[in-house]
Amino acid sequence: MDQLLPVYFERLLESSLDIVIAVDREGQIIFYNDGAYKTLGYTSAEILGKQVTTVYPSLDEARAVKAAMRSGEFGGERGKVKNFETVLVAKSGERIPAAISGSLIYDETGAEIGSIGFLKDLRDIRRRDQLATLGELAVGLAHRVNNPLEVIFNNLDLLSKHLAQILSDEECVVQEERIESIQRELAKIRAIVSRIDEMAHGSHYDTTEYLHGSRMADLGREETLQQQRPEAKPAARALAGLTILVVDDDLGVCYSLRDLLREEGCVVEVATNGLDALKVLARRKVDLVLSDVVMPDLDGYDLYMEVRERYRQTPVVLMTAYFYDKDHVIKRSRLEGLQEVIFKKPVDPDRLKNIILQRCRPELVVTTPAL
Incomplete structure (x- = not known):
């Protein structure tokens, strides 16, 4: 049963409707789920191994997300972030407002080895807010x-x-x-x-x-x-x-x-x-x-x-x-x-x-x- 748990959780993440992206400590994408494909348009074959900056409009935007994780100001504790608003860029070039919740990943010695982010596409929410304002x-x-x-x-x-x-x-x-x-x-x-x-x-x-x-x-x-x-x-x-x-x-x-x-x-x-x-x-x-x-x-x-x-x-x-x-x-x-x-x-x-x-x-x- 214990051997099945990693497979179960990976499939759970894979089938999530939200965007799930994990990177190693060099910023290379090592996990990219189906929700990310449907929103951003990149296939796993196209994106795995690429720098995470590929899905951000700039290096500064990617650094801002990482800094928010490390600061602890946006997630209640260092190494985590909750509903931090950022912007992604789809394969088509469309800018997509998103809210990221995620955390840094550490090995058994406490060394940082990467991070994982769960991102919510905010376009529908923003559209509803705009319609309400209008x-x-x-x-x-x-x-x-x-x-x-x-x-x-x-x-x-x-x-x-x-x-x-x-x-x-x-x-x-x-x-x-x-x-x-x-x-x-x-x-x-x-x-x-x-x-x-x-x-x-x-x-x-x-x-x-x-x-x-x-x-x-x-x-x-x-x-x-x-x-x-x-x-x-x-x-x-x-x-x-x-x-x-x-x-x-x-x-x-x-x-x-x-x-x-x-x-x-x-x-x-x-x-x-x-x-x-x-x-x-x-x-x-x-x-x-x-x-x-x-x-x-x-x-x-x-x-x-x-x-x-x-x-x-x-x-x-x-x-x-x-x-x-x-x-x-x-x-x-x-x-x-x-x-x-x-x-x-x-x-x-x-x-x-x-x-x-x-x-x-x-x-x-x-x-x-x-x-």
């Missing part, structure tokens, strides 16, 4: 872009109404066409930002060929835009007389929604966080609370629960710049009875008005005609 950047980008878009959309809507009051019919037609052209292009930007947000939390996405063999994510969704059903326009000033509390930590969004709703005859209060919103509610009655989801102090869920507890008859509508609800704010709110959520900022003005009507004056709601 996902976080995409979510942040969606939020940062959607808020300015919200302001632009709302001001275009106001501009369109004012032009109708000061221009002749002929001039108004020309300017309306220009405004509609801007709105169409902005809608494309909104669709692209929405797609980026979806991709940040999706399992896959399509790519298209770009330049010199490079590929880029396919963000095209014009066909989706063309299929969207237009929101029915509510009657002019159907919201007149309603008091609306707008809550958003972006003051620009607050002001643009305030101006939009004031144009409809609403009385509008604004608050930049949930605590300030509760102070407004304590001093005056409002017909509806229109709140962002992600805010400091109190998020949309916390504010909704406070309003439901203190002002049960006051409806709350949540608006969000995200498809992905990381903290389940919307889901938790719906479980507690929330009825309306607007996806997403920038808000469609007509949709916003119809939702407010549904909650405050349902008898005035205009239904969307069938396509």
Whole structure:
């Protein structure tokens, strides 16, 4: 049985999925397993007897690994290393990030006769880390872009109404066409930002060929835009007389929604966080609370629960710049009875008005005609 153990352990190392390489004290490779072949591309016949620097990008990199083993700083004791990050070079020339755990090998007298390293290919881990980072950047980008878009959309809507009051019919037609052209292009930007947000939390996405063999994510969704059903326009000033509390930590969004709703005859209060919103509610009655989801102090869920507890008859509508609800704010709110959520900022003005009507004056709601 004792005679079989060396053979068993050698076969165990040989079949390991990780890279296993052993060298003698001159740095010549004396063991090279199947995992190393699959990752680096060299066969045993090609690599055995070669200097270990063959699989490193430089002599300095190989020396850094050996120095880490001897120092004991990266493995808990001298002669060992654990998860020390280095770089290997495959036969193809590709640089492969790897983490090495290994040790120096000594003879019975304590003399150093070589070393063995077990190396983990880090490419998949690095790729997942990069995707996670890109996902976080995409979510942040969606939020940062959607808020300015919200302001632009709302001001275009106001501009369109004012032009109708000061221009002749002929001039108004020309300017309306220009405004509609801007709105169409902005809608494309909104669709692209929405797609980026979806991709940040999706399992896959399509790519298209770009330049010199490079590929880029396919963000095209014009066909989706063309299929969207237009929101029915509510009657002019159907919201007149309603008091609306707008809550958003972006003051620009607050002001643009305030101006939009004031144009409809609403009385509008604004608050930049949930605590300030509760102070407004304590001093005056409002017909509806229109709140962002992600805010400091109190998020949309916390504010909704406070309003439901203190002002049960006051409806709350949540608006969000995200498809992905990381903290389940919307889901938790719906479980507690929330009825309306607007996806997403920038808000469609007509949709916003119809939702407010549904909650405050349902008898005035205009239904969307069938396509």
